[in-house]
Amino acid sequence: MKLNERSLAFYATCDSPADNSGFLYKRGERHTAYHRRWFVLKGNMLFYFEERESREPVGVIVLEGCNVELCDSAEDFAFAIRFGGTKSRTYVLAAESQAAMESWVKSLSRASFDYMRLVVRELEKQLEEMRWGLAGGCGGSRESPGSCKPKQCPERLPALPTIPPKENGCAVWNNALGVGQPPDTSGCGGNDDEGTPRPPPLPPRRRVLNGEAVVESPSTFCQLHERYSREVARLRQDWLEKQRGPRP
Amino acid sequence: AVLKKRLVKLVVNFLFYFRTDEAEPIGALLLEHCRITKEEENVFSISFIEEPERKYCFECASEEQCQEWVEALKRASYEFLRRSLIFYRNEIQKMTGKDPLEQYGISEETRFQLGTHQQ
Numbered sequence: 001m002k003l004n005e006r007s008l009a010f011y012a013t014c015d016s017p018a019d020n021s022g023f024l025y026k027r028g029e030r031h032t033a034y035h036r037r038w039f040v041l042k043g044n045m046l047f048y049f050e051e052r053e054s055r056e057p058v059g060v061i062v063l064e065g066c067n068v069e070l071c072d073s074a075e076d077f078a079f080a081i082r083f084g085g086t087k088s089r090t091y092v093l094a095a096e097s098q099a100a101m102e103s104w105v106k107s108l109s110r111a112s113f114d115y116m117r118l119v120v121r122e123l124e125k126q127l128e129e130m131r132w133g134l135a136g137g138c139g140g141s142r143e144s145p146g147s148c149k150p151k152q153c154p155e156r157l158p159a160l161p162t163i164p165p166k167e168n169g170c171a172v173w174n175n176a177l178g179v180g181q182p183p184d185t186s187g188c189g190g191n192d193d194e195g196t197p198r199p200p201p202l203p204p205r206r207r208v209l210n211g212e213a214v215v216e217s218p219s220t221f222c223q224l225h226e227r228y229s230r231e232v233a234r235l236r237q238d239w240l241e242k243q244r245g246p247r248p
Numbered sequence: 249a250v251l252k253k254r255l256v257k258l259v260v261n262f263l264f265y266f267r268t269d270e271a272e273p274i275g276a277l278l279l280e281h282c283r284i285t286k287e288e289e290n291v292f293s294i295s296f297i298e299e300p301e302r303k304y305c306f307e308c309a310s311e312e313q314c315q316e317w318v319e320a321l322k323r324a325s326y327e328f329l330r331r332s333l334i335f336y337r338n339e340i341q342k343m344t345g346k347d348p349l350e351q352y353g354i355s356e357e358t359r360f361q362l363g364t365h366q367q
Contacts, residue, residue: 001273001274001275003276003277004276006298007277007278007296008278011281014281019359020358043261043280043326043327043330107358110357111359113260113261114260116330116333116359119333119352120333123337124336126336126348127336127339127340130340130343
């Protein structure tokens, strides 16, 4: 099967940080001798090189649908990467210490795309629940004007969930993008551990005034409410205008 | 260039392609450090950072299908998923003061760290 090998090699050797790296002994396929190789784990790909300084990996193991387990072997600190399927082989590796073995087994077990996706979905769900308020304080319609892609945001950030309509004093603000970025997420006070509603959090958006960051503090709730409602109205207006396209 | 009809499957961060009557894929593209570009009508291309002039072009049955694929492929990389995770983790931490990964016992895991990983 053809593979874009040059791209794989690039991914293996580029300076994006590795999730784990180190020397491991790898048992051969046909002969059971172990060969010491330099291993680099990036994402769901386990690359191995002949030497640490090698410019290209000699092989790669794609860590999807596999089990990582300790195994019986004459070799100390051995573990195996097992795949299902009749044609699949088992990769037997050995570390140079107990600590190294444990570190590798842990990082390899969590390397799959599926695992990552699971965790991301869970956090997405948590964030969504927090934004809408667990006690329904922000209630209202879940209908949104549609996907609002934050085009002004740095490209590396993923698109965030849509802006929900203003409802019961829910504010629209942005926690992560900092000064000058358009807000595109909303949040409401959730509940603290005792279940009593927390006051709406302070607007984290900082206005730069004379070169210094100034954090606005809310005074009364009415003033806060007023301020947010103006902000939301303005954002909705901007968004609607964008949808209509540039004016002639 | 001649267009060949292929069955294309996106599985995790790989794009597999098959001859329409075969069960085994002819090949696969690893979708990391790549750029997905909408080309002319019904067409998108994939190019890779280390060889940007080389484009893998795909013609779809409709513009709608084309948009679907472009969106799906842009989100297909492991690195995209990782950035999303770090972003959500950071958001939740800011809002609650707590690290949401603690409950899973994975907050120290290298792959989830903000900023550069340990090498």
